[in-house]
Amino acid sequence: MTALQALRIALRALRVSPLRSFLTMLGIVIGVASIVIVLAIGEGAQLRLEEQIRAIGANVLMINPGAVRQGGVRLKAGTKLTLTEGDVQAILEQIPEIRAAAGSIAGAAQVIHENKNWNTTINGTTASHFTVRDWELASGRYFLPAEEAGAGKVAILGNRVAHELLSPGESPIGAQIRVLNTPLEVIGVLDAKGPDQDDVLFVPLSTARLRFLGSASGINRDTVAYVIAKAASGGQLAGAKAEIENLLRQRHRIPSGQEDDFQVQDPAAAMAAQQGAIRTVALLLTAIALVSLVVGGISIMNIMIVSVIERTREIGIRRALGGRMRDIRLQFLSEAMVLCLLGGAMGVLCGIILSLTVARMAGWVTAINMQAIALSVGFSAATGLIFGFYPAYRASKLDPIDALKSE
Secondary structure (H helix, E strand, O other): OOHHHHHHHHHHHHHHOHHHHHHHHHHHHHHHHHHHHHHHHHHHHHHHHHHHHHHHOOOEEEEEEOOOEEOOEEOOOOOOOOEEHHHHHHHHHHOOOEEEEEEEEEEEEEEEEOOEEEEEEEEEEOOHHHHHOOOOEEEEOOOOHHHHHOOOOEEEEOHHHHHHHOOOOOOOOOOEEEEOOEEEEEEEEEOOOOHHHHOEEEEEHHHHHHHHOOHHHOOOOOEEOEEEEEEOOHHHHHHHHHHHHHHHHHHOOOOOOOOOOEEEEOHHHHHHHHHHHHHHHHHHHHHHHHHHHHHHHHHHHHHHHHHHHHOHHHHHHHHHOOOOHHHHHHHHHHHHHHHHHHHHHHHHHHHHHHHHHHHHHHOOOOOOOHHHHHHHHHHHHHHHHHHHHHHHHHHHOOOHHHHHHOO
8 A cells, every 4th residue: 555545545434434533633733722822922022022032233331320319218110310521521531431322311202293293202311322222324424513512403213203293205304304393303213113113202301401302301400211321332231331330330429338329231142131021931831732642642552542442343354455554554644644644634723813812902912933833734744643552553453354254
């Protein structure tokens, strides 16, 4: 018996009782679909984190205000601004590992251009901000020193803001926009960095402090909401972090043993740790999904054993007509393999559909790749081979005469 003949016989046998065949392969369908969904969600989460790391920039440290005490009460982190432009300048001058640094303040406001308007984040910063984040321009230029020093009425648009405010074909450079009734001239548009990063408008730090985010927001004099700093290389991040902490403790006159009023964080390291956690959870859920495949395989083995008992006379006739033991093994093993492969194919289809549905309804990022599909189909094929072997072996060992006598 050839493999093709065995396949035809297997398909014919499965068509005899389609409902039983479907229920038999249901465990395989659920197991494979679960693997596809888990791997798609895990891969999507990994891609989202990698995108966020790229958006922040390479070798970046973020410095935020920490918790402070006021009147004996410990306020939450960021309640009081404790960082200044002087801190930024000191970091640049006294820490050789730091290549660039920038302080920023931010708030939300409505931006108007002609008959269009868009609510976005207004970020007041310096040209060094774009160096730290490796953020290139799609067109135009960065802030000039004179504009930063003199509260110049200029703006650089994030890619999303430019898309929302400007008409198709309209040149962004030189366009006039208004923020809180303050006219600004667009001098640049940034390259796209991702949906979460592109919805922002940048103005010089002095402009934001003077015209948009003044003392009413607790931002006055030379304070900044946060600082970002770029180390020359990834290997210097740990040393730069320690030096920044020591420098700021000295500048803020924090006594030994007292808690810092700032926080120095490595976003890339935190996200890398988060990636490891996501990978661990994905592996755990995949292992749980594999249990469904094992349960499905046991179900297939049980049904195949029942099938062997029901078709004992058929086996005897095949043996009497010259069928060899290996032909009987091939026949029943083919049936088990067909059940698992059909279940695997249906599981892959269901997994893809459910992954896309979850992505659309929950707003998650999912990514289907061929490795996940190949892994799922491979597991289903292995399940058919492992759990189909015993029923096939049992059928091949039946005595032809006894099998013909059965009813």
